Amino acid sequence: MQWLGRPFTERSTLIFLGVLFSALVLVTVLHVAVPQGHPLYVSAYTVNLLGKYLAYALLAVAVDLVWGYLGILSLGHGAFFALGGYAMGMYLMRQIGDRGVYGHPVLPDFMVFLNWDSLPWYWQGFDMAWFAFLMVLLAPGLLALVFGFLAFRSRVTGVYLSIITQALTFALMLAFFRNEMGFGGNTGLTDFRDMLGFDLRSSDTRLGLFIATGVALALGYVLCRAIVTSKLGRVCVATRDAEARTRFLGYRVERFQLFVFVVSAMLAGLAGALYVPQVGIINPSEFAPLFSIEIVLWVALGGRATLYGAVIGALLVNYAKTVFTGVMPDAWLFALGGLFVLVTVFLPKGVAGVLAYRIRRRRRDGDLSGGKEAMA
Secondary structure (H helix, E strand, C coil): CHHHHHHHHCHHHHHHHHHHHHHHHHHHHHHHCCCCCCCCCCCHHHHHHHHHHHHHHHHHHHHHHHHHCCCCCCCCHHHHHHHHHHHHHHHHHHHHHHHCCCCCCCCCHHHHHCCCCCCCHHHCCCCCHHHHHHHHHHHHHHHHHHHHHHHHHCCCCHHHHHHHHHHHHHHHHHHHHCHHHCCCCCCCEECCCEECCEECCCHHHHHHHHHHHHHHHHHHHHHHHHHHCCHHHHHHHHHHHCHHHHHHCCCCHHHHHHHHHHHHHHHHHHHHHHHHHHHCEECHHHHCHHHHHHHHHHHHHHCCCCCHHHHHHHHHHHHHHHHHHHHCHHHHHHHHHHHHHHHHHHCCCHHHHHHHHHHHHHHHHHHHHHHHHHHC
């Protein structure tokens, strides 16, 4: 288990965790200790918004794990994110009970409206928190296991794999739009009341979800760093750079690809589960291929194969999206396309690449000045 402790010996990991936990503490203090109306007060709305950003950051880390270190450009991670969100949404719907509009003790309101007479078998067990939280990981993990086994065994790679992953999420979107599926159709799952006995509309609960999402991001980041700095990670990088040569050396490449792909999908599902109670809804639009493409842009802007760059990219793009959709909602897609072009042309290594270049340049200048002083 030494590989799990290896990330804590890295300066970059310690800096990332320090900044993350400092931000969690700062937001908590400014929300709890500072009175309303004060310029430094952080409102419950802002806490909720930041929690959503952190969930997106965890999703970006999951995508960077497979794209940056394994070379798999997945355009379907929105599907894993949505499956985890639906698993959480099903649990939250079961917690409503007879407090719904129609007052049915078991069936959610949309099932009563559609004249369903019994709860579908795949909804059974979601009234128990431990089962729902387990399905948050198992649902996207099993889908990734089956899909990855078939794809990697057939040696589908490159753009073909990207297209297949996009087709997968599009097919799931069409399926979940159907009322017959039993997931709320176009409206999805909403009107959540409480979680583990805590009122989701309470500011304290929102703060707790924000902190829980930050902790999950930290754990997910450490897990991914542990993977990429281990022997498994070195094989993954070798597969990314020269898959044929790695196979020739005797490695069962498809096994490494499958394992990392499943871990990434489970992290995406966890991000979706943390996202849903904070936004209060989950619907088939989360399966939209455009969303999966947007996730890739987060990683590209922040910097591939860095993990912390994916977090930076997710935070920057989603903050920009919040600003643009509030000021010029129709211009956001154009801004997103322009941002993609700018990143491709001027920031091929992303923001993290720029930061790394500045650090290296500063160290080099420091070494040169130190050498000149020694010579003098």
